[in-house]
Amino acid sequence: MSKYKHHFSHDEHHCVQLVPLFGLLSESELVQVEQVVNHKIFEKGETVISPFAVPQLAIVAHGSLKIYQLSSAGKEQLLRVIEPGGYAGEDALFGVMNDNLYGETLEETQICFLRQQDFKNLLLKYPELSLKLLETTVRRAAEMQYQAQFLMMEDVESRIANYLLQLVKVVDSNSVMIPMKMKDLATFIGTTPETISRKFKILEEKGFIERRGKIIKILDIDSLEDDYA
Structure with a gap:
């Protein structure tokens, strides 16, 4: 109430x-x-x-x-x-x-x-x-x-990282599930599914995340925020 x-x-x-x-x-x-x-x-x-x-x-x-x-x-x-x-x-x-x-x-x-x-x-x-x-x-x-034009030039990696950080706030956990299909996520942040996959792999290689399909575990939230937020 x-x-x-x-x-x-x-x-x-x-x-x-x-x-x-x-x-x-x-x-x-x-x-x-x-x-x-x-x-x-x-x-x-x-x-x-x-x-x-x-x-x-x-x-x-x-x-x-x-x-x-x-x-x-x-x-x-x-x-x-x-x-x-x-x-x-x-x-x-x-x-x-x-x-x-x-x-x-x-x-x-x-x-x-x-x-x-x-x-x-x-x-x-x-x-x-x-x-x-x-x-x-x-x-x-x-x-x-102007902001839309700026968004076109903005780094896709940063958009993905910030989306993951927002999901963390919603579920209050460092383990989150992407709530939509990858093609829909790609459309939402203005890129392609292929680019999404590449960027997730880069974030994994940097030690920021661990990914199993739609389940993403944020390994270092502070560093992810420092680098992208």
Whole structure:
């Protein structure tokens, strides 16, 4: 059962300022947005985001949240782990439907929610906010395009290592199982199955991991983080 926490000080707890979408807003405008944000504390293992939930932006203030989708066979496919300052559901504010995205807490986690309807009401009440958010969104889209180009050049070995480190956080163990087919993992991190196999072998040769099919044992988490995270 979720526990609710009220009476957050705006000076101490501007959840919305953690989100790039609101990065250009003034202090007074942030306060306006914060007034319609709901703060909740969840226990470990609670579902925060799902296709059946009210469309809303979820900002992690404390704790961590795993974001995953379900395969056609109903198996979890980890997408990422969100830590304090991270968020999910930004698309929901603009009416994009969530067809297959889930978020589950990995520990006691404090989430700040901004519902789509509250967001719309806010824009109607403060038209100047709409213009600023439009400017921010356009700028963010340009940044994302640059980031996508940068990702194309980024070392695949690093992407695999960071994916394994996120899996370690989810299961809280140095032995993890890849939750999807290798071809799907290759698509997810932007490479080919052949490259995935080569990179896993390199990580094994370096003494970072031990692999048996989909089961990966991380032999030296600290060194893996130092070299790749």
